[in-house]
Amino acid sequence: MSAQDSVPTPAATAPIDPIPTTSTPDINAAPHDPEDPETGEIEDPDNESSRFYGPEPDSNPSDGDSALGDYRSTRSTSVSSYVYDYQYENGRRYHARRYSTEYDLPNDEKESDRLDLQHHLFLLTLSGALHRAPISKNVQEVLDVGTGTGIWAIDFADQYESSKVTGTDLSPIQPAFVPPNCQFYVDNMEEDWTFDHKFDYIHGRMIVVGMRNWERFFQQCYDNLHPGGWVEIQDLNFPLRCDDGTAGPESPPMTWSSLMIEGAAKLGVDLSASNRFRDIMSNVGFEEVTVEHHAWPINSWPKDQNEKEKGMWVLQNVLEGLQGFSMGYYTRGLRWRAEEVDVFLASVRERMKDKRSHVYLPIGVFYARKPMGI
Template sequence: MTHPIQHDQRARGASHDDDAAAVPSEPLPRTPSCDLALDPGQHLNSTHNDTIQQHLLASHGYDLEVDSSSDRSHILRSPDNDTTDSDSAIGSSSANSVTTSLNSQVQDYRFEFGRRYHAFREDQYWLPNDEDEADRLDLQHHVWRMTLDGALYAAPLAPDIHRVLDIGTGSGIWAIEFAEEHPSSHVIGTDLSPIQPEWTPPNCQFWVDDAERDWDFGGTPFDFVHARMLILGMHDWRRFFEQAWQHLAPGGWVEVQDVCLPVRCDDDSVGPDDPLATWSHLVREAAGKGGIDTEAGTKFGGMLSEQGFINIKEECIKWAIGSWPRGKKQKQIGVWTLENLSQGLQGISLALFTRQLGWSREEVELFLVDVRKDINDRSKHYYWVMYNVFAQKPLEDQQAPSPDRISRSNSNSP
């Protein structure tokens, strides 16, 4: 089996004196007329045109360079150390509201391969919903916060934002932390599984719902719709953006962050048949058989533009898999991305490979032994391509621009 892996010479090993130094990079290309920031003195849905300031937003992208140093222990820390105090509040006993909406039918879980899977809308999502998976989702959340320099989102939201919707909330950690950081907001998190904690902030609640069915939230529009890492559960992204449009107030924002499979490499350290490269192509193949496009992130900007959104900003970000890159932030993200993938390999693979590719459980587990060895090989310079995209629904007196007005931060594009 042969699969193409992208190659260029940018990531060839070179000696660097400062293991933790930031990687120097050229400024990312921008289209300033489409970059924006909201004046915090104005309400999110203000009709004043001068609330949108035409200047550059912060960039979270960077190039990856190989670090040849062997002494890297001093920068490998828990992701909790690099986030805000609110990160530890999940499940806090100080919360005083039980707000999770449950139904006995959706708690009739299915157990397979020693893992627990959701029963509601079975076969719409391939990953488990047990405690191990919830822990992995929390770790993944912290990696995103490191990526966004401690923030929960990149869109220029007003500080007094009100109604917020988190689609595919998973463990609920993003919704809980957003509610704590924005006490004026009311946050609804939806998911196929009711695995979120019962004790939450009073302005946060969770609903069991299928994001691919018609949304019904009582008719009151949202100011912000957020979705993260839905790539293995979303079959129709155009419908998703259409529903986000329908449920956003004029001037409201939608933001999506997701991964693009297969994995990438920018040098010759990875061969096309290496285990992790092969695994990622198999995931793409199996997901495709189930109607899922694992490279949908490359099309988000175009879909948003077609729907009529404006002020579209796309950012392509690289997550190294392992401690191989130079630079403190890049290395920390790489270490915890490797841990996230290590914890998720079995859960991602078992249902997909057995149901879509016809593998036995034993074949999957044996194959994953080689994949785990491969991802822990520091000489392999694997990385994920992550897409962070947000856009605004126009005010009633605004019109959407042409598609070429999309702002792209794509110097790191694969």
């Protein structure tokens, strides 16, 4: 990852219309304390792949859930004047083929809006927190890899005014007006990192969908941290789960999940890679490796009200992103025709909206510390 070859975002190179302040919806209705088993959160399990538990289903589901409202991102970034040669497939825009690495999810405005919605979903999941690692209140140098729209980096820079936050991504889709202690660069996290300084905290979220070499990634995190610095990854863990048999392995959501894993694998991406994070972090040399597991219920089937609200946000996130998640893996990896994908996804959406199907997506938070004196 070459700092000197990095390209500033449109903030420095292109005129962009003013962007209204992004307001994050109320997150007071956050999940219960991590120790509460009803939330589905389990800390430090011995077996990462088998210790996920979803929330308790609601015995009296109804169609009257209205807590979600009509949330949409207020950010309206335009990158039309930027010179990158974006690729277009099946009606979606993808990042330029500037790098050897392919990222199989789109980078268009529809995906940007979904990423901002997903940010709110993480705030709900983490009780309003931007991170779990016990970093200093006076943290200085911060790196956000795969920053996407930059919404996490911007919020972090606002919350930690002493910090200098650098966000990197394959596409310049971040806003023009950002806090003075926040900057963005177009760069590839899978290439060599050659920053001229080290970091106190490195953060990544939902990057499993594009990463192909996790051993190298965590080694570069380790090498680019100050002694005592922290790395934290917040990511998904496929496949989808169902604890009570209400969605069998041949149901549309579970079939979709299996095919996602298969298609991604053909493109060199392991959607279950977070099962290995603890071991990789330890082998690289990190200490105090900590793992938290959360459940994202798909729709409002849980009994617990906080989990029910979270499930409504998850469903909105999935419905808005399902085509973007799937199209690259299915057409590039599995060689499906786009029309076949769309027909199949219609059945997946309908079943995901069915509250009788108690399906959830496992989410993990992984953080660790570089030893002092290294």
